[in-house]
């Protein structure tokens with residue numbers, strides 16, 4: 418039986434994000450421990466002669482024009498690199514908040530590459546697939562095989578998958594978009610500028626929470642200046658029972674809290690939904 422051409426595009430969470438400096442081309446050098454959530458978008462591919470996309474789901478209208486969708490960008494880039502690539506119509510069910518620091522578009526693009534790889538019998542290690550991912554966006558390579566790992570460089574240098582202990586999390590987004598370029602700009606680094614001493618601590622499974630606490634998200638202070646609701650969301654998480662750490666993911670505005678157990682996370686999510694009924698709130702496992 419052929420496998421159905423469908424896959425989940427999970428939310429990406431930057432458990433940590435250190436900025437080491439800014440390259441001459443303007444992009445920033447990062448060290449980030451990335452994990453993936455149980456919640457995400459869904460993508461299906463119906464084989465056909467031409468490339469097409471249909472978008473539905475609760476956040477579809479926020480994802481921009483279908484023509485500019487990262488699903489199509491990734492598919493076109495792969496088609497440029499692989500002669501005779503079999504294509505089709507993608508059906509995207511969009512649930513994740515958009516421009517939210519959880520790489521929804523990047524994860525959708527990576528999911529499209531996974532489905533095209535399956536349809537065309539390409540391994541995920543195929544250099545053309547890796548190149549299409551890199552050219553689609555900085556966060557796409559890490560989403561290609563969504564497993565917890567260190568991400569370095571601009572996002573293209575990936576560590577081996579890490580077998581993290583289960584992390585019981587609550588994700589909170591105040592439903593305000595935050596644009597990634599604006600947050601990097603607000604950091605205020607000059608091209609070529611290095612930040613000595615910004616290195617990430619070594620990740621050890623046994624003392625993961627201590628490592629996470631010793632690390633940080635360097636994009637949190639500039640994002641907070643741009644969007645104060647991020648601070649409000651962090652404050653709400655920190656007030657909930659059993660919250661061991663609360664931090665922003667990526668360039669925001671989504672923040673996450675880590676909890677002692679699954680019940681504490683579910684209770685915290687309930688509390689925050691009650692306090693802010695209009696916000697996007699999910700309790701989920703990170704891995």
Ligand SMILES: C[C@@](CO)(OP(=O)(O)O)[C@H](O)COP(=O)(O)OP(=O)(O)OC[C@H]1O[C@@H](n2ccc(N)nc2=O)[C@H](O)[C@@H]1O
Nearest residue numbers: 443444445518519520554555556571597598601667668669
């Ligand atoms: C900040 C991160 C952390 O994982 O996540 P998000 O907040 O987007 O989820 C990523 O680095 C975002 O990756 P992605 O959103 O794919 O970035 P791209 O589309 O390639 O770049 C958008 C813009 O972000 C800036 N950018 C991005 C990555 C990087 N390492 N340095 C940068 O300076 C550049 O200004 C670039 O023009």
Ligand SMILES: Nc1ncnc2c1ncn2[C@@H]1O[C@H](COP(=O)(O)OP(=O)(O)O)[C@@H](O)[C@H]1O
Nearest residue numbers: 481486487515516517518519520521522523525
């Ligand atoms: N499939 C998609 N899902 C979400 N946004 C998309 C998608 N394709 C293109 N975009 C555009 O990409 C930008 C970044 O979106 P997103 O990936 O959600 O950000 P973030 O990485 O900060 O969570 C948005 O401005 C949106 O218009």
